Amino acid sequence: MTNPLIAVKHLKKTFEKNEVLKDINGEINAGQVVCIIGPSGSGKSTLLRCINQLERPTSGIVDFDGTDLVQESDQDLAKLGEKIGMVFQNFNLFPNMSVISNLKLAPMRVKGLSDEEATKIGMKYLTSVGLADKAEAYPNSLSGGQKQRVAIARALAMEPQVLFFDEPTSALDPENVGEVLKVMKTLADGTMTMVVVTHEMNFAKQVSDEIWFMADGVIQEKNTPAELFTNPQNPKTQDFIGKVL
Ligand code: ADP
Numbered sequence: 567m568t569n570p571l572i573a574v575k576h577l578k579k580t581f582e583k584n585e586v587l588k589d590i591n592g593e594i595n596a597g598q599v600v601c602i603i604g605p606s607g608s609g610k611s612t613l614l615r616c617i618n619q620l621e622r623p624t625s626g627i628v629d630f631d632g633t634d635l636v637q638e639s640d641q642d643l644a645k646l647g648e649k650i651g652m653v654f655q656n657f658n659l660f661p662n663m664s665v666i667s668n669l670k671l672a673p674m675r676v677k678g679l680s681d682e683e684a685t686k687i688g689m690k691y692l693t694s695v696g697l698a699d700k701a702e703a704y705p706n707s708l709s710g711g712q713k714q715r716v717a718i719a720r721a722l723a724m725e726p727q728v729l730f731f732d733e734p735t736s737a738l739d740p741e742n743v744g745e746v747l748k749v750m751k752t753l754a755d756g757t758m759t760m761v762v763v764t765h766e767m768n769f770a771k772q773v774s775d776e777i778w779f780m781a782d783g784v785i786q787e788k789n790t791p792a793e794l795f796t797n798p799q800n801p802k803t804q805d806f807i808g809k810v811l
């Protein structure tokens with residue numbers, strides 16, 4: 567057995583008096599795809615943000631490739647941060663920059679790549695999401711699906727060890743969802759390690775090695791999609807699956 571890439575141990579997060587994450591435990595192996603499902607407000611986004619340290623956990627351990635991120639200084643986290651890519655619901659593209667400039671920014675600023683190197687890598691990943699012809703376009707001229715594919719390419723351009731997605735298709739018009747899921751499925755079928763918060767149950771079924779069902783700040787049940795969707799054990803999982811399928 568090799569060590570997991572990410573091991574979350576006894577993770578807790580409290581906002582004021584609101585205990586949002588209650589003793590979360592889970593492991594993600596390199597190359598695995600984990601989908602996190604559950605009702606809104608259950609703590610899914612907070613969990614992603616506490617793993618990648620966009621939010622500081624109240625207590626617990628987030629072991630990333632042998633380093634506990636919770637114990638790291640902000641300065642050291644900046645270096646580690648580039649190893650975890652993140653794709654948000656609302657794309658978070660810079661509207662005043664062309665698509666290729668969006669992709670080049672972090673590789674140049676954070677990794678110190680030259681303009682030429684960053685352009686080459688940027689074009690490689692833009693091509694991989696089928697948008698090489700949009701390199702000079704501005705985000706506002708793109709559809710939601712195209713914006714999200716650019717955001718995925720931008721995350722990939724940092725060549726992270728793992729990619730987190732927080733409801734990447736929730737802000738899209740229905741006709742744009744498929745093209746984004748297709749790009750994600752191609753990544754998942756490759757070697758990319760992915761953690762995906764999603765309401766797209768068919769997608770979760772198709773690509774996940776494991777599904778984590780969250781409710782009330784607790785991972786209520788973890789299982790393979792085949793088991794979790796056909797034979798949920800926890801009454802809360804049963805209730806949720808009954809509503810969404
Ligand atoms: P989900 O992504 O499953 O919908 P969230 O992680 O966004 O759930 O939110 C879980 C709970 O944490 C909610 O009650 C929300 O109000 C609370 N919460 C999330 N972020 C903050 C914050 N920055 N400050 C205070 N409360 C927060």
Ligand code: MG
Nearest residue numbers: 610611612733
């Ligand atoms: Mg959320």
